[in-house]
Amino acid sequence: YEVSVWLHRLNIVATLLVFAHVILIPYIVTITPFMTLFFVYSGVTAVMYLYYHFGKPLLARHGQLIANKKLAHSVTELVIRLNKNAQIHPGDFVYISFPEVDGFKEMHPFSILRYDQAQRELVFAIRNWGDFTAKLDKIPVGAKVKIDGSYGRLSESIKENEGKHLVFIGSGVGSVPLISLTRSLIDKHKVSFIRVASKQEDLIYESDLQDLAVKKPNLDYASQVGRLKENQVKTIVAKNRNSFYIVGGSTPMMVGTMKLLQDAGVRKADIYGEKFNF
Ligand SMILES: Cc1cc2nc3c(=O)[nH]c(=O)nc-3n(C[C@H](O)[C@H](O)[C@H](O)COP(=O)(O)OP(=O)(O)OC[C@H]3O[C@@H](n4cnc5c(N)ncnc54)[C@H](O)[C@@H]3O)c2cc1C
Incomplete structure (x- = not known):
């Protein structure tokens, strides 16, 4: 590199x-x-x-790592407290680095799972893939964090499609920005959220989302292990006419799901997603 x-x-x-x-x-x-x-x-x-x-x-903004724990075998949750409050939209991502920890000085992008403005806390759920992410567990609580952002157009794309029903389809950690959007919108918007993962344990925050679906009648939530099949996508599209779709996941998952949605009759302009390519 x-x-x-x-x-x-x-x-x-x-x-x-x-x-x-x-x-x-x-x-x-x-x-x-x-x-x-x-x-x-x-x-x-x-x-x-x-x-x-x-x-x-x-x-750049600065903060401190205040919690670091494993959510699943290869997913880590980090909680960072910002030194100063920031303007952050649901679904946004930031670049973060740990300038005083060897091997973590380069900025990497991650979606924000939750931003608690009162506590100035940012929560991330990060898949342990490679050079930077595989060793996240080694970063000590208290480490200094450098933050650039936030960035992203997910919230903006929803505003541009005001009045449409919202359908979110997420896979693995690709569902992180969709969880953030769901939590922020659910009191005012109807949302259908469909989540997939290759393993049960990768359905992170599953019980939180199921509880939310029980409490909030606006949320129609479903999850499964394994990809969505063509006939499942057709059923989703048939159930959700005049909808705006946001897809989150690996690039092959996003490309495949977007194609299935279009094949099922959804207009390209009614589908959006921000790739995790870095
Ligand atoms: C806008 C945006 C938001 C993101 N949000 C999140 C998030 O919320 N949670 C999260 O876990 N990640 C997220 N990512 C992806 C994350 O930035 C990368 O996975 C990370 O920077 C990889 O760095 P690395 O040094 O650990 O891996 P590298 O050393 O660069 O890669 C090591 C190996 O892992 C593979 N790999 C790395 N990243 C990915 C990936 N995303 N998909 C498939 N294979 C991959 C590479 O192909 C390579 O073989 C986001 C990326 C973007 C652009």
Whole structure:
């Protein structure tokens, strides 16, 4: 990974050489409109690059890890307390890093499961996949956290589809932003939430969601182990006319589910999801 980062950094050297090369060609320098465009374009790019590298880190939020526990064999729950309150929409994600813990200094994106504004607490449920996520259990409670964000358009996409019934389909940790949206919307909106996972234990927060469905008549909740079959998707679509669908999961799950929804007659514009690709 570090080799690939350094190879990408060589782009800066290449760009500077191209810049110097252009301004050293006499007949090009005499074409004023081109040179104006060239300098404006290069200037804007340079300012954006410098802001991204030196300005943006100064704006990062800070907090502290206050709880770290296993939810399932390969899913960890982290609770972070922010130093200052933040404006966070349900379904949003943030980039986090642990600047004082070796191996955790690089920012990674994670959806926010819950934000408790009064306590300034952010809760995450994170699948232990690779270099950063597999060793999360080793991060000690009390560790400093750097946070960039929040980002995401899930809440916004719901506002843009006001009046439609909401159907959420989530798989594994891909259901994290959908749980957050469900909790925030359920008092005012009808929501159908269908959750799948490859193993029973990966249906994290299952009893919480079942309790919520009992308490809130607006929530129609169902879960199962194993993917949704074509006929199940057709039944969901038949039951939920004039609906806006949000899908969350791995990229193959999202692509597959979105295709099944379209095959069952849902318009592409009525389906949305934010991929977990990083
Ligand atoms: C907007 C957004 C929100 C996200 N929210 C969450 C969340 O709430 N919970 C969560 O657990 N993750 C979430 N992710 C994914 C998470 O950011 C990555 O899994 C994590 O950064 C991987 O880092 P790593 O160094 O541990 O894995 P890497 O070392 O980069 O990868 C190791 C191996 O794991 C595989 N892998 C890594 N990530 C994934 C993935 N997402 N799907 C399938 N295979 C993968 C890779 O193919 C690779 O083989 C989110 C990603 C995005 C973009």
